[in-house]
Amino acid sequence: MADTMDNSELVSILARILYEVKENKVSVDVAFKRVCKGRCVKSLEERERLYEISRRFISDYIRIMCCSNDRRLSYRGIARLWLSGVCNNELLNELHCIYSYPKWFVDRLLELMPKPEVERLLESMNKKVLWLRVNTLKSSIEGVLRGLDNEGVECVTCKEVPYMVKVLKTRKPLRLLSVVKEFKAIPQDLSSAAVVEALKPEPGDYILDLTAAPGMKTSLIMMLTDNKAKVVACDLSLRRVLIMRNLLKKLGIDLSRVNIIHTNSIMMNYRITYDKVLLDAPCSNSGAIGKDPSIKVILTEGKVQYNSTLQFKLLSKALSLANYITFSTCSILPEEGELVISRVLDRVKLVRPLNWVSNGYSIVSFNHNLMRLMPHIHESEGFFISTLQVV
Numbered sequence: 001m002a003d004t005m006d007n008s009e010l011v012s013i014l015a016r017i018l019y020e021v022k023e024n025k026v027s028v029d030v031a032f033k034r035v036c037k038g039r040c041v042k043s044l045e046e047r048e049r050l051y052e053i054s055r056r057f058i059s060d061y062i063r064i065m066c067c068s069n070d071r072r073l074s075y076r077g078i079a080r081l082w083l084s085g086v087c088n089n090e091l092l093n094e095l096h097c098i099y100s101y102p103k104w105f106v107d108r109l110l111e112l113m114p115k116p117e118v119e120r121l122l123e124s125m126n127k128k129v130l131w132l133r134v135n136t137l138k139s140s141i142e143g144v145l146r147g148l149d150n151e152g153v154e155c156v157t158c159k160e161v162p163y164m165v166k167v168l169k170t171r172k173p174l175r176l177l178s179v180v181k182e183f184k185a186i187p188q189d190l191s192s193a194a195v196v197e198a199l200k201p202e203p204g205d206y207i208l209d210l211t212a213a214p215g216m217k218t219s220l221i222m223m224l225t226d227n228k229a230k231v232v233a234c235d236l237s238l239r240r241v242l243i244m245r246n247l248l249k250k251l252g253i254d255l256s257r258v259n260i261i262h263t264n265s266i267m268m269n270y271r272i273t274y275d276k277v278l279l280d281a282p283c284s285n286s287g288a289i290g291k292d293p294s295i296k297v298i299l300t301e302g303k304v305q306y307n308s309t310l311q312f313k314l315l316s317k318a319l320s321l322a323n324y325i326t327f328s329t330c331s332i333l334p335e336e337g338e339l340v341i342s343r344v345l346d347r348v349k350l351v352r353p354l355n356w357v358s359n360g361y362s363i364v365s366f367n368h369n370l371m372r373l374m375p376h377i378h379e380s381e382g383f384f385i386s387t388l389q390v391v
Helices: 007-024 028-036 044-059 061-067 076-084 095-099 104-108 115-125 140-148 189-198 216-224 238-250 296-297 301-319
Strands: 130-134 154-157 166-171 185-187 206-209 228-237 260-261 277-278 324-330 348-351 371-372 383-388
Touching: 007 028, 007 044, 007 076, 007 296, 028 044, 044 061, 044 296, 061 095, 076 166, 076 277, 095 104, 095 115, 095 130, 104 115, 130 140, 130 238, 140 154, 140 185, 166 189, 189 216, 189 277, 189 324, 189 371, 189 383, 206 216, 216 260, 216 277, 216 296, 228 238, 238 260, 301 324
Parallel strands: 206 228, 206 277, 228 260, 277 324
Antiparallel strands: 130 166, 130 185, 154 166, 324 383, 348 383, 371 383
């Protein structure tokens, strides 16, 4: 930890971050910003070190509770126990404790995969993999790679999606890299790009993005079509819609070809049909645990079921608006993927635009026509993707 911070200060900071996550159901990023607000440490290096400590602490929360016999342990007590280092895997014998996940979550995964694969998946989701998407509207792939090399960044391009760059080592946070500050590259996970690749946008396509904010996939649609598609981008959150408009402008998107609408996509009456619909539906984000370990702390079965119902409603709406739909969720669970598609199977034909990704879970017979990106296989967030043609 930062040399200037004593143990009692660190305990206090970690306890307050845990409070924000548990009580206010916020991400580690939000909790860290609320607690620190520039006050915790003075230098950028110290801030990044403290942030990584906070991430590990939140990620280990369930493991810590497995080690404690006192369920009424205060947040400060939990922080002290974690910092003491007495809670090690030798004291634990259940998977959910060893890898620090909700028991129901691990039990569900064990119904879907062999135990050794579940262990590899859980271990991989406890790590953060960094990806950048080259913005070819502002730079070439070669230009961005040259810029990254000049800043001492070690990286490799993705063979299947060449504009995606996996960052292996960087001295700076991604947000502070020159190519990112200049919007020549943007932090975006490989799985997120794969969703748009499955949509196969073409110049001249009229595309509806039903849940678009903060605009990452809308911007990729426009990038892949060299600003020649037309997109209607909808979202329920006014704040996120405003953020999206600002982001798209900075990324070099032709805003005359993007109609951004603040609306409830389920309730809105659409007077026309579209060539294609992208539905990256709200979900539990269980596939994004590597990016935000607070998901492990606040994830519930009830939240998964709620989102599954919402996803079905949104997908039913999408099926009435176009003959070609790509549906996706950032979820590891079949309730937010395979089982949603099973409810509309009588109305669609499934197509598989991507051959380099994994199949869906064999919990359904049509899993070979579904697509999944798995953290332990693709070094990405966990995503479910299905492309459907209305029959």
